[in-house]
Amino acid sequence: MIEDQLRSADEPAPGQNATAAAAPLAALLDREIDRFQQPQGLIWGTTTPVFPPQLEQKFEADTCRVRVRDLRFTMIFGTLLYYLSAVTDPVFVPDLGWLGVIVRTIGFPFMLGAIIFGPQLHGKVREIVIAITTVVIITCLAVIPALSAAPLAPYAFFTALLAMIYANTTLVLRFRKACIFTAISSAIIVSLAVSHSGVHNALGWAIALLTVVGGLFSLVSNYRIERSARLSYLLGTRETMRSQALAADREMLKTLSSTDELTGLANRNALKRWCANALTSTQNHGRNAALLMIDVDHFKRYNDFYGHMAGDVCLRTIAQKISNTVRSDDDIVARFGGEEFVVLLLDVDPRRAWALAERICSAVEKLSLPHANRSDGSTNVTISVGVASSTIGAGCTLENLMRTADRGLYMAKRKGRNRVETAMSNAA
Known part of the structure; x- marks a missing residue:
């Protein structure tokens, strides 16, 4: 019912409340967008791809479902690649036989746990668990060539390097955790490679150099991927909030254009629009309709005596x-x-319309609003009500109903006010 939107003239509209509540977040978004759009260096800039706590929580909540879906898919795909790398064992570490597969199996429980339970964890814990699992996987891959004495075994360290690059660029660990993960993983690969080939062996140091370079390059990619994703989130969230604010403004303007400023009830224009739809709809044909015309008795005298502010x-x-x-x-x-007030009722027969008008008349009288300037001996504010009833169909219009109800109101005034009188519509 339209009057359910009733609120006092001083109460802010819902759109105003929503806009005020969103203002701090909008300001925070603008600041972060400015920060993320600052010119960057050739590799990366000084902008850390992390939001302030309030925005970080919202980012995690808004992107959690997509992040979990992507992580699960990427970890499953990474597990397949992890075991497919065993096909290179006969080339790089033929002396190990099945030992390479056994070492890989050590990391399988970690991978399975991360795939099943990792996405269900809270954001920070989830990212830490996945980073630790990835370190375990890279350690397993780096241990395999370290155990082999085959001449091509050092080249198997590149499998661990590829896993590190995969984690940074495809799994896309959060940047801060990616930095720690890359440092630990690089240290493991370098230490095992150098100790395997010997400190004075150029191949060991070449592997170490490529590991460090590959780790740095993958971190650059990780930084740019996460920074781009977060900037896209900021821009998308700002546009969403602007669209919501625009929709709220439109709704507020619609409400204001249909609402009486003083009372919060529907205004005359809203009444006409609503009645035009209700009384002309073919779905309503044959339904009962009743209109109550209500007038406050001796209201001009009330205003003259108490003032217009009291009248409002x-x-x-x-x-x-x-x-x-x-x-x-x-x-x-x-x-x-x-x-003057108007009430339009649907599916209400004349008897029920009369009874409702009587209840309204009695309810207003029981308010006991003082009116010391009446000329009829009464000392309280009262109302008079005219009732018109009809059946929706040809000839049942708002004008006809109001004309009939106005006759009833006139009779109520003639008979002493503070009463209800009814008149039958010619369109009945």
């Missing part, structure tokens, strides 16, 4: 009471102008 308070109080008494999704309560 009086009208808001009466509007609230009428709205609270009329409760149905098919009804509308509107301020028609001045001290």
Whole structure:
């Protein structure tokens, strides 16, 4: 029901509350976008791809589902590649036989646990578990050539290097954790490669150099991937918030254009639009319709005696009471102008319409609003109500219903006010 949106004239609209609540986040987004859009160096800039705590929590919540899906797929695919690398063992480490597969199996429980349980963990814990699992995998791959005495065994260290690059560029560990992970993994590969080939062996140091260079290059890629993803998130979130704010503004303007500023009820234009739809819809043909025309008795005298500010308070109080008494999704309560209110009811026969009008009249009287300037002996504010009833169909229009209800209101005024009178519509 339209009058369910009733609120006092001083109460902010919902769109205003939403806009005010979103303002700090919008400002934070703008600051972060400016920071992320600062010119970067040839490799990377000084912008750390991490948000302030409030925004970081929102980022994790908003991207969690996609992140978990991507991690699970990438880890499953990485597991397949991990075991497929065993096909190179007969070439690089033929002396190990099945030992290479056994060493790889040591890392399998870690990989299985990360695939099954890792995505279910909280963001930071999840990223740490995946980083640790990746270190274990790279350690297993680096240990295999370290155990072999075959002449081509040192070249098998590149399998561990490829795994490190895969983790940084395809699995895309969070940058800070990627830095720690790369440092640890590089140290493991370099130490095993150098100790295997000998300190004075050029091949060992060449492998160490390529490992460090490969780790740095993969970190550059990791940084740019995460920075780009976070900037895209910032821009997308800002556009979403702007769209939501625009929709809220439109809704607020729609509400304001349909709402009486003083009482918060529907205004005359909203009443006409609502009635035009309700009374002309073919789906409503044959349904009962009733209209109550309500007028505050001796309201001009009230304003003259108490002042217009008190008169406004009086009208808001009466509007609230009428709205609270009329409760149905098919009804509308509107301020028609001045001290006049209109209630349009659907699926209400004349007897029920009369009974509702009596309840409204009694409810207003029980407010006991003082009115010391009446000329009829009463000392409280009261209302008079005219009732019109009809059946929706040809000839049932808002104008006809109001014309009939106005006749009833006129009769109520003639008979002493603070009462309900009804009149039958010619379109009935």
